[in-house]
Amino acid sequence: MRAFDIMAEAKMRQWEQDKKEGKVKPSGGPPLSVESGDSLEKQLFADITRLIRRSRQEPLRTGEETLREAEKLQVQLSARLERTGAYHLSRYVTDRIKALREGKDE
Structure with a gap:
């Protein structure tokens, strides 16, 4: 197992423990997709595109929040790709x- 996988699993376990203890407030939307066998980068890209498309169907304020979430994931994705x-x-x-954000890539 790669070091990143070990760290990610440890973070997930810590988050689950914090959630059980009430240290983490529940998120407002459905969890991001995790498709086994896909790289984290591929999962991030899929989640970003899903969030952008979902933002178009939501009310303005909610859609803006969804776009901000997509931007955060995009920063993570870019950082991971450039780091490698x-x-x-x-x-x-x-x-x-x-x-996709401009509606030119459907």
């Missing part, structure tokens, strides 16, 4: 997300 040296892929993903 995948600069071209990071730029491509950023362009795809921008096009």
Whole structure:
């Protein structure tokens, strides 16, 4: 198991424990997708696109919150890709997300 996987699992367990103890307030939306076998980067991209599309169907204020959540995930995704040296892929993903936000990539 890679170091990131071990750290992610430890974080998840800690979050679940904090949730049981009431230290974490429940989130307002459905959980992000976790498809086994897919890389975290692929999952993040899928979640970003899902959130952007969902924001179009929500009332204005809720849609704006959903877009902010998508932006946070986009920052995480870009950071992960650039940290591994995948600069071209990071730029491509950023362009795809921008096009989706503008409604040009359906």
